[in-house]
Amino acid sequence: MTDTQDKTNDMPGHLARRFQQIAVAVFLAEVEQAGFDLTPVQYAALAAIHANPGIDQITLAGLIAYDRTTITGVIDRLVQKGLVLRQASSRDRRARELQITEAGQQTFRAITPAVEAAQQIMLRGLTETEARELVRLLQKAIAAGNELSRAPLRDGTGEPG
Amino acid sequence: MTDTQDKTNDMPGHLARRFQQIAVAVFLAEVEQAGFDLTPVQYAALAAIHANPGIDQITLAGLIAYDRTTITGVIDRLVQKGLVLRQASSRDRRARELQITEAGQQTFRAITPAVEAAQQIMLRGLTETEARELVRLLQKAIAAGNELSRAPLRDGTGEPG
DNA sequence: TGATATTGATCAGTATACTGATCATCAGTA
DNA sequence: TACTGATGATCAGTATACTGATCAATATCA
Numbered sequence: 001m002t003d004t005q006d007k008t009n010d011m012p013g014h015l016a017r018r019f020q021q022i023a024v025a026v027f028l029a030e031v032e033q034a035g036f037d038l039t040p041v042q043y044a045a046l047a048a049i050h051a052n053p054g055i056d057q058i059t060l061a062g063l064i065a066y067d068r069t070t071i072t073g074v075i076d077r078l079v080q081k082g083l084v085l086r087q088a089s090s091r092d093r094r095a096r097e098l099q100i101t102e103a104g105q106q107t108f109r110a111i112t113p114a115v116e117a118a119q120q121i122m123l124r125g126l127t128e129t130e131a132r133e134l135v136r137l138l139q140k141a142i143a144a145g146n147e148l149s150r151a152p153l154r155d156g157t158g159e160p161g
Numbered sequence: 162m163t164d165t166q167d168k169t170n171d172m173p174g175h176l177a178r179r180f181q182q183i184a185v186a187v188f189l190a191e192v193e194q195a196g197f198d199l200t201p202v203q204y205a206a207l208a209a210i211h212a213n214p215g216i217d218q219i220t221l222a223g224l225i226a227y228d229r230t231t232i233t234g235v236i237d238r239l240v241q242k243g244l245v246l247r248q249a250s251s252r253d254r255r256a257r258e259l260q261i262t263e264a265g266q267q268t269f270r271a272i273t274p275a276v277e278a279a280q281q282i283m284l285r286g287l288t289e290t291e292a293r294e295l296v297r298l299l300q301k302a303i304a305a306g307n308e309l310s311r312a313p314l315r316d317g318t319g320e321p322g
Numbered sequence: 323t324g325a326t327a328t329t330g331a332t333c334a335g336t337a338t339a340c341t342g343a344t345c346a347t348c349a350g351t352a
Numbered sequence: 353t354a355c356t357g358a359t360g361a362t363c364a365g366t367a368t369a370c371t372g373a374t375c376a377a378t379a380t381c382a
């Protein structure tokens with residue numbers, strides 16, 4: 001039954017999917033154990049809003065490489081949880097300014113140790129050196145492929161981040 | 162506007178998501194350019210059925226590390242495209258046996274060059290040595306984290322693959 | 323100024339992934 | 353054989369990601 005000819009498990013694309021799958025599972029498990037209910041995507045958005053108060057949704061999407069149609073739902077859920085405030089911008093009435101709430105700040109601070117623990121756990125099979133090398137290689141591959149997805153990383157100026 | 166304090170883009174979990182995002186985009190672009198309409202997930206399932214005719218859905222899910230509730234929809238779409246046949250097993254009336262059709266075989270053969278090209282493109286920022294090292298590190302990390310997701314890899318015997 | 327193009331945000335629809343439940347069937351045992 | 357537990361498959365519901373369309377508001381330029 002074992003398929004020795006199948007090359008799926010050697011393909012970078014398949015490995016990418018599998019590693020992400022494990023990363024999400026580890027993240028959710030650690031965060032739940034710490035008593036919180038937040039997805040990896042929601043955490044990254046919360047962190048970016050924390051670091052950039054008043055940011056609009058498109059700029060936020062660029063900072064964390066989310067699709068513009070995905071970010072709407074993510075912010076919806078953060079607002080519903082009371083962690084983020086969304087209000088119309090006075091400078092540009094098309095845009096929504098995002099602020100982190102007091103509860104959002106508390107959650108962000110309290111949850112961060114669990115998030116960092118998750119990063120260790122998802123690399124537990126690697127030595128320290130290997131873990132650093134994996135991060136370096138992923139960053140290099142991602143930088144070269146940045147423009148290939150619909151949701152590339154952008155800094156605040158429209159240039160690649 | 163650039164947030165120098167934000168560590169999101171150094172986190173393995175975030176890099177995992179981003180790399181997978183690029184991998185899927187590259188795969189879909191190459192496959193579409195070759196004149197086909199198949200997702201990475203559908204391709205992996207098709208390849209596994211090709212290599213293991215008559216396999217049931219649970220075993221298939223284990224071979225490519227898919228969730229059992231996800232595989233139902235994936236097979237639905239492959240059947241609808243006429244690439245796969247799903248029929249009740251005579252040995253176990255709970256199970257569905259999967260077969261690749263003639264059209265499925267043709268598609269699988271014709272699409273494989275595009276799939277392999279996609280693997281090169283998603284690693285275009287890396288040297289050959291770096292690409293091999295990335296694959297090795299991903300495999301090692303995934304092997305160590307295999308049991309941490311709901312959809313671990315399994316060979317045909319229930320042992321980790 | 324007025325027409326055009328662009329931009330921020332959202333929506334409808336599709337495809338993974340997951341949680342947890344249900345149903346039919348099968349296997350093992352008292 | 354009847355009971356119990358395990359297993360294959362599916363379903364309802366939620367959360368990313370994406371394609372492509374739409375709408376309001378802004379920017380640009382003839």
